[in-house]
Amino acid sequence: MFKYLATASAIAMATTAFAQEHDHDHDHHDEDVTLYRVFVGDHAGGSVTALDLADPDHRWQFDTTGQVKLFGVAGGATVAAVQSDDNAVHFFSSGISFEDHGDHADIAVSDPAAIDTVLTGPRPFHVVDHGGSVIINYDQGGYAELIDAHHLSHGEVELTTFTQSQAHHGFVALLGGNLLSTVASDVVDAPRLGLQAFNADGTPAGELATCTAIHGEAFSGAYLAAGCREGVLTATASADGVTYNMLPYEADLPAGNTTGTLLGSTGIQVFLGNYGANGLVVVDPVDAPHFRYIELPFRRVDFALDPVHPANGYVLTEDGTLHQVNLLEAALTGSVKVTEPYSMDGHWNDARPRLAMAGDEVIITDPNAGLLRRIDTDTLRETGTIAVEGAPYNIAVVGGSGIDH
Amino acid sequence: MTSTQAAPLQVVATFSIIGDMAGEVGGDLVDLKTLVAPDADAHVYEPRPADAMAIARADVVLTNGLEFEGFLSRLIAASGTDASIIALTDGLPTMEEPGGGHYHYVNGEAIFHAGAHDPHVWQSVENAKGYVANISAAFCAADADNCTQYQANAADYSARLDTLDAQIRASIDALPADRRTVVVAHNAFRYFEAAYGVTFLSPQGVSTEGEAAAADVAGLIREIRAANAGAIFGENISDTRLLERIGEETGLTLSGTLYSDALSGADGPAPTYIAMMRHNTSAITAALTAE
Ligand SMILES: [Zn+2]
Ligand SMILES: [Zn+2]
Numbered sequence: 001m002f003k004y005l006a007t008a009s010a011i012a013m014a015t016t017a018f019a020q021e022h023d024h025d026h027d028h029h030d031e032d033v034t035l036y037r038v039f040v041g042d043h044a045g046g047s048v049t050a051l052d053l054a055d056p057d058h059r060w061q062f063d064t065t066g067q068v069k070l071f072g073v074a075g076g077a078t079v080a081a082v083q084s085d086d087n088a089v090h091f092f093s094s095g096i097s098f099e100d101h102g103d104h105a106d107i108a109v110s111d112p113a114a115i116d117t118v119l120t121g122p123r124p125f126h127v128v129d130h131g132g133s134v135i136i137n138y139d140q141g142g143y144a145e146l147i148d149a150h151h152l153s154h155g156e157v158e159l160t161t162f163t164q165s166q167a168h169h170g171f172v173a174l175l176g177g178n179l180l181s182t183v184a185s186d187v188v189d190a191p192r193l194g195l196q197a198f199n200a201d202g203t204p205a206g207e208l209a210t211c212t213a214i215h216g217e218a219f220s221g222a223y224l225a226a227g228c229r230e231g232v233l234t235a236t237a238s239a240d241g242v243t244y245n246m247l248p249y250e251a252d253l254p255a256g257n258t259t260g261t262l263l264g265s266t267g268i269q270v271f272l273g274n275y276g277a278n279g280l281v282v283v284d285p286v287d288a289p290h291f292r293y294i295e296l297p298f299r300r301v302d303f304a305l306d307p308v309h310p311a312n313g314y315v316l317t318e319d320g321t322l323h324q325v326n327l328l329e330a331a332l333t334g335s336v337k338v339t340e341p342y343s344m345d346g347h348w349n350d351a352r353p354r355l356a357m358a359g360d361e362v363i364i365t366d367p368n369a370g371l372l373r374r375i376d377t378d379t380l381r382e383t384g385t386i387a388v389e390g391a392p393y394n395i396a397v398v399g400g401s402g403i404d405h
Numbered sequence: 406m407t408s409t410q411a412a413p414l415q416v417v418a419t420f421s422i423i424g425d426m427a428g429e430v431g432g433d434l435v436d437l438k439t440l441v442a443p444d445a446d447a448h449v450y451e452p453r454p455a456d457a458m459a460i461a462r463a464d465v466v467l468t469n470g471l472e473f474e475g476f477l478s479r480l481i482a483a484s485g486t487d488a489s490i491i492a493l494t495d496g497l498p499t500m501e502e503p504g505g506g507h508y509h510y511v512n513g514e515a516i517f518h519a520g521a522h523d524p525h526v527w528q529s530v531e532n533a534k535g536y537v538a539n540i541s542a543a544f545c546a547a548d549a550d551n552c553t554q555y556q557a558n559a560a561d562y563s564a565r566l567d568t569l570d571a572q573i574r575a576s577i578d579a580l581p582a583d584r585r586t587v588v589v590a591h592n593a594f595r596y597f598e599a600a601y602g603v604t605f606l607s608p609q610g611v612s613t614e615g616e617a618a619a620a621d622v623a624g625l626i627r628e629i630r631a632a633n634a635g636a637i638f639g640e641n642i643s644d645t646r647l648l649e650r651i652g653e654e655t656g657l658t659l660s661g662t663l664y665s666d667a668l669s670g671a672d673g674p675a676p677t678y679i680a681m682m683r684h685n686t687s688a689i690t691a692a693l694t695a696e
Contacts, residue, residue, distance in 0.1 A: 176512065221451030239512045239644055267479040269451040287455050310483035311457060328458050328483070 107402025176237025267310020
């Protein structure tokens with residue numbers, strides 16, 4: 001089988017055949033087009049609003065079974081709406097697709113649309129989009145569903161199922177030729193054991209790599225990283241399968257904390273993770289020090305990485321301040337008050353802001369104000385707000401720039 | 406102010422071959438960091454935070470260009486650098502890449518390296534002299550005070566490259582005309598082929614696995630037999646599984662290792678560009694004159 005996933009998958013995922021429905025210049029000049037489309041889920045549940053960032057009144061409304069967590073997948077051609085409490089996953093064609101030509105990408109734009117196939121299963125949660133597969137873990141089902149990303153970008157949901165030995169809150173990811181799955185204990189309420197490589201039929205393809213209470217996965221460069229009690233476990237594809245490396249939390253980190261959510265940079269090989277309620281940690285999988293801690297003035301509400309300026313990330317704290325994080329300096333390099341305070345006391349799923357990046361903007365949902373807030377990453381100023389009915393909560397942004405021939 | 410009191414010019418070279426050339430031209434006047442280490446494949450290199458910090462500090466960043474360093478634009482964006490980014494192939498004669506790219510073999514998989522032009526321009530010593538001239542010009546532009554010294558270093562190094570070029574020509578010219586074809590892991594020697602008259606055959610996008618690959622390998626094997634290839638070489642930056650298989654089917658055993666896109670470590674046979682070209686030439690001529 002041909003396998004050159006590293007380069008080919010990104011191109012394949014972005015290649016779609018949507019008709020170009022927008023108006024062409026009559027001269028047929030090539031036009032540089034930048035379009036970001038924002039998908040927002042309501043906190044109360046059951047509805048998703050899509051809108052064009054450049055023309056926020058240009059919007060569409062979709063029904064879902066319940067409250068969603070939204071993920072741009074398949075190169076942004078598709079948005080997955082995972083409804084953990086309602087045992088369903090809906091998909092939307094984003095209406096924005098790219099065809100890569102090396103030195104430029106062609107952009108094709110159409111209306112977003114709901115994809116007919118709706119997945120149902122017990123408590124879908126983590127979604128991993130890597131290596132040509134979009135993989136959804138069903139936490140109470142003991143299995144994951146693998147969806148071919150290229151077909152999904154065309155609106156087709158082509159499924160294969162991977163069965164785990166125990167149902168658990170975990171993830172499955174494709175790495176090289178293997179499926180990596182979290183592994184749970186068969187002892188009730190025992191912490192998850194770690195990560196293991198499997199063949200597609202569920203038979204082990206390697207030893208269990210211990211990573212107690214493993215949670216949260218991200219890819220950056222050649223690495224997958226996941227947080228656990230001992231430290232951050234990294235995995236890379238190698239000639240003989242998978243190579244693991246445990247990066248133990250170092251003594252200069254505040255004691256008693258762990259990483260459970262990681263974001264991977266697409267620009268440089270580095271991760272940003274949570275570390276305690278009011279800390280972040282920059283994780284370098286290769287060079288020491290592997291961990292650099294960033295203390296936040298208040299508890300963290302949400303954080304995101306900036307794909308346009310890969311050294312930067314953004315974190316919102318419960319006092320309503322957005323901070324710019326520089327990953328190279330492992331420091332906060334700017335702060336701006338953006339919302340009223342949102343306390344982290346209470347339920348984890350209470351209505352609180354979420355962040356998403358759109359080119360040179362951070363888009364922040366402000367559920368209590370019924371708004372999206374647009375913050376310019378160069379000036380850290382609010383450049384505008386967009387009213388969204390109900391309580392705008394989870395958010396995904398797809399799109400970018402390309403040439404319209 | 407003398408040059409010893411001034412801060413040295415901060416130079417980043419993207420990979421080991423141009424790092425070596427930059428060291429020859431810059432000497433003690435530059436503080437040099439090379440990103441992709443010896444024996445490592447720049448094509449699959451993933452830039453690290455330390456690399457972005459080095460680029461952020463740099464005065465001059467020396468790159469090959471021609472899309473050789475796929476990581477470069479991401480790294481420059483991450484660093485936010487104001488450094489001058491120099492493509493050392495600028496102004497040099499380049500060949501188009503047939504099929505829009507070439508394949509690398511990593512962990513048993515074929516990975517396509519897209520690009521309109523063949524980036525392995527350094528594989529002809531005449532071209533390497535062009536790199537040296539570009540490095541010298543870049544250093545002079547960034548550090549005019551020491552320009553004379555950079556130019557003197559470049560002239561000295563270029564003279565040694567002339568000697569190297571003559572040695573390669575003499576070695577290859579001594580080969581029988583029907584013993585001039587070898588098989589290599591990846592299509593990185595087209596400039597060497599054009600300059601010195603050795604033909605290189607390489608697998609074009611065949612993977613080591615599966616049935617589809619069998620037909621592709623068969624095509625290469627037919628080519629190898631038709632050209633009566635005399636030797637097959639592994640490569641320091643890729644695994645040898647595919648070549649071993651091709652060797653088995655053609656009755657050729659691996660004749661050693663060629664250094665295409667990266668130098669060896671200090672203890673290896675190709676720790677400098679000149680040593681690398683000498684090593685490759687003697688490995689090829691030894692294999693082709695055997696029996
Ligand atoms: Zn085009
Ligand atoms: Zn190459």
